[in-house]
Amino acid sequence: MRVFTYFAPTLPEAIAQVRAELGPKAVVLSWRSTRGGIEISASAEPGTKPRAKSAVATEQSKPVLGATSKQETLAQHFKPEDFMMEAPRPAPADITPPPSAAKPKAAPVTSRGTAALLGRQAAAKAPARDPAPKPAPTSAKPVAKPLAAAVAKPGVAPQTATPPEKPKPSRLALFWTRAGLTREQAIAMSLSDHAHLRQALADSLSQKLRFDPIEAAPTRPIVLVGPPGAGKTAAVAKLATRALAVGYEALLISVDSERCGGAEQLRAMAERLGTPFETATTLQDLTRLTKQARQSGQCVFVDAAAASPMQPSDMRATERLVQEVALEPILCLPADMRYEDLEDLSLAFAQIGTKRAIITRFDLTKRRASAAFALHKADIALAQISATPFITGGIALASAHRVAALLLEPFDDVKAEDAA
Numbered sequence: 001m002r003v004f005t006y007f008a009p010t011l012p013e014a015i016a017q018v019r020a021e022l023g024p025k026a027v028v029l030s031w032r033s034t035r036g037g038i039e040i041s042a043s044a045e046p047g048t049k050p051r052a053k054s055a056v057a058t059e060q061s062k063p064v065l066g067a068t069s070k071q072e073t074l075a076q077h078f079k080p081e082d083f084m085m086e087a088p089r090p091a092p093a094d095i096t097p098p099p100s101a102a103k104p105k106a107a108p109v110t111s112r113g114t115a116a117l118l119g120r121q122a123a124a125k126a127p128a129r130d131p132a133p134k135p136a137p138t139s140a141k142p143v144a145k146p147l148a149a150a151v152a153k154p155g156v157a158p159q160t161a162t163p164p165e166k167p168k169p170s171r172l173a174l175f176w177t178r179a180g181l182t183r184e185q186a187i188a189m190s191l192s193d194h195a196h197l198r199q200a201l202a203d204s205l206s207q208k209l210r211f212d213p214i215e216a217a218p219t220r221p222i223v224l225v226g227p228p229g230a231g232k233t234a235a236v237a238k239l240a241t242r243a244l245a246v247g248y249e250a251l252l253i254s255v256d257s258e259r260c261g262g263a264e265q266l267r268a269m270a271e272r273l274g275t276p277f278e279t280a281t282t283l284q285d286l287t288r289l290t291k292q293a294r295q296s297g298q299c300v301f302v303d304a305a306a307a308s309p310m311q312p313s314d315m316r317a318t319e320r321l322v323q324e325v326a327l328e329p330i331l332c333l334p335a336d337m338r339y340e341d342l343e344d345l346s347l348a349f350a351q352i353g354t355k356r357a358i359i360t361r362f363d364l365t366k367r368r369a370s371a372a373f374a375l376h377k378a379d380i381a382l383a384q385i386s387a388t389p390f391i392t393g394g395i396a397l398a399s400a401h402r403v404a405a406l407l408l409e410p411f412d413d414v415k416a417e418d419a420a
Contacts, residue, residue, distance in 0.1 A: 003029065003042070004018075004021075004022065004042055004043070005039065005041050006018060006039075006040050006042070008037055009037045009038070011038045014031065014038045014040040015028065015040065018040065018042040022042060023044060023045075025044070025045060026043065026044045028040060028041070029042060170190050171197060171200075172189075172197065172201065172204065173190040174186075175197060175201070175407075175411075176189050176190065178367070178411065179368060180365075180367030180368065180370040181370065182339075185373055188208075189204050189373065190204065191203065191204045192204050192207075197408070198401075198404050198405065198408055199404075201400075201403075201407060201408070202403075202404040205400040206400040208372075208373075209381075209403075210379075210381035210382070211381060211382055211383075211398050211399055212355075212356050212381035212382070212383055213384060213397040214356065214358075216243060216246045216248075217246055218299055218328075220326075220327075220328050221290045221293075221325070221326070221327045222239065222302065222330055223321065223325075223327040223328065223329055223330070224236050224239075224302070224330055224332055224358075225304045225330065225354065226306070226307070226331055226332035226333065226349075226360075227308045227345060228306040229306075230332040230333065230361070231332055231334065231360035231361060231386060232303055232304065232306075232332045233254075233256075233303050234389070234391065235358055235384075235386060235395065236266060236269075237252070238386065238395040239395065240275055240299070241394075242395070243301075244273060244274075244275065248297070248299050249275065249296075249297065249298045249299070250273075250300075251275070251276050251278065251300050251301070252266055252269070252270045252275060252278070252303070253279070253280055253286065253289055253303070254267070254277070254279050254280070254303045255280050255281075255286060255305060255321070256303055263279050272391075276298075283320070283321065283325060286302070287324070287325050290302075302327060304318060304321060305317070308345070309344050309345065309348035318352060322353055323353070328355075328356075329349065329352065329355075330356050330357065330358055330383065331345070331346070331354045331356070332357070333345060333346065333357050333359050333360065334359075334360050335359050335361050335362045335364070335365050335370070336365035337371075339374060343378070345374070346375055346377065350379065354380060355381060356381045357375055357380045357381070357383060358395070359371045359372070359382065359398075360386040361386070363389070366411075368406060368407055372403060372407075382398040382403070385398050385402065385403065385406065
């Protein structure tokens, strides 16, 4: 069985070529759309030979690269402009053809599609698809004409305005996309026009994020909440280390009785720090322990059980823990998760009264901007940043300049003068 390939502008024309050259018993095997027409494969009975004109017809039917066929439109060649622009896109020139007694010629294409033809020479020969401009209504008051129409001579077609040069993409928006944001999010965060990238990032963060660090010795008991594996236990130990460093005593309490080894891990950290540790199995026990600790001048840090929006019962238990014991919830938001999941987490914990958050696992991902943008969407202030697994000195106060430095850290190809 021999297979023959034909090209035609449309499918009916391609099938007509098959029938005319291979006969009525030819079988169409497959067809696909190509740029400029249809490519069709067909077979015929053994011994069938195509007519001599098939080779000529096939060569004539093949689409020519760079040419525009009758079935093509500007939309097929349209390439959207770069979304990250530092300057607004100029409006297209409004050109009106001069009046003429003869049959009007096709108006030149002046829409945005002209700039998107990607240098195709045949685009100038394509007929205009925009409707002819309506004549201006007759009135006593003269109507201002466009400059091109005012200076045009009768019988001479006006020249199409030269398309403006494409502005350079915003370096700040480009970096936000490299750091993990989508195009729309990068546009929303590109608010600074500072020449240095690090300062531009800091300016953008200061406008989009709220920063509210946790005190070294908080007067209100703090409970660390978040999804499984977010680093809550380590964050409790790091906050206790800060309190001990300024001369205050700290009490570590674990209510994570479901996770295997959760309480034992915090107990071992408390022993290393030389600070007391307790386990609370009920809300009454937790209330009693926090009250006694506050009366003795201790800072209280509670390690809560993991909670996720996918488990509504866990979220209700966490909300009850926060409200009945009068604890301040601090969200531990891991930076190495997908943005959609981070946004769901931030919004869910914001509904149960969470006002501040600690971004954890900063050292495990290169694209770190998603966690910051999720906090912006949920209107949660960024308190601290955990960028190292070490307990001592492992948590830092959050600020716009510090977050900008951490965002730039994984990208070694950024020039020193831009990151300075």
